[in-house]
Amino acid sequence: MTPVLVDANVLIDIATGDPEWAEWSAESLMQAGRDARLVINPLIYAEVSVAHSRIEALEALLPEDVFHREPLPWPAAFLSGKAFLAYRRRGGVRRSPLPDFYIGAHAAIRGYRLLTRDQGRYTTYFPSLDGISPQ
Template sequence: MATLVDTNVLLDIFTDDPKWADWSAEALAAARDAGVLVINPIVYAEVSVRFARVEDLDDALPASDFLREELPYSAGFLAGKAYARYRRQGGAKRSPIADFYIGAHAAVCRYRLLTRDSSRYRTYFPTLTLIAPEGGPSMP
């Protein structure tokens, strides 16, 4: 079983977030025990802002623990459609496409998605299996 790991879960752990680090670490460990952990270039890029050197980032996200996958073109199409729907429904953010791409990647590959920001994923990718905390924060 493969699980795509959302950026927020990794950043919770790397920043030792006082509210979410424990939940994120436990959920990541459980997903690892259940199968393969997957990241993509978007997650890698978003996490990189916390690291000064690529070597430090690669140590934090070792290829032996995280399967690094390219983004499928079909995920790009689905992400664009989901983003367009978001904008039509009044979504104000001009650049949340990365979140849609992460959800679309998980959806087209039939991966579970480990995230603590589940509301947008539930709305725009209803077939996704989400691993998320109950009552977790929502993405704006």
């Protein structure tokens, strides 16, 4: 089955027991992991790391035998720049590319599905992206 890139918000929901999203995120992650290889990249790892004071705690949360780690593909950097340019032209106010543009571009370039609860933002800038998100 097609690999699934797991967005940081899903992992943070689970790690923090978010009252609104933890259940959906945990169930969706478990289901995706049954059917496909789960993937994270350095940006996702960095976003999740913010809540942890020690790398050992983060490593325990994101074991390599469960979450395959991939570098960001160079074509994803190009695509994220183009998505960021489209964002700015639509009136976006951020001055530098957000991690979300890189995460969406990584999934799009590799042809991965993206497990996220923020699907709207990704489909706006990466319309071919196949996402797993709340209805």
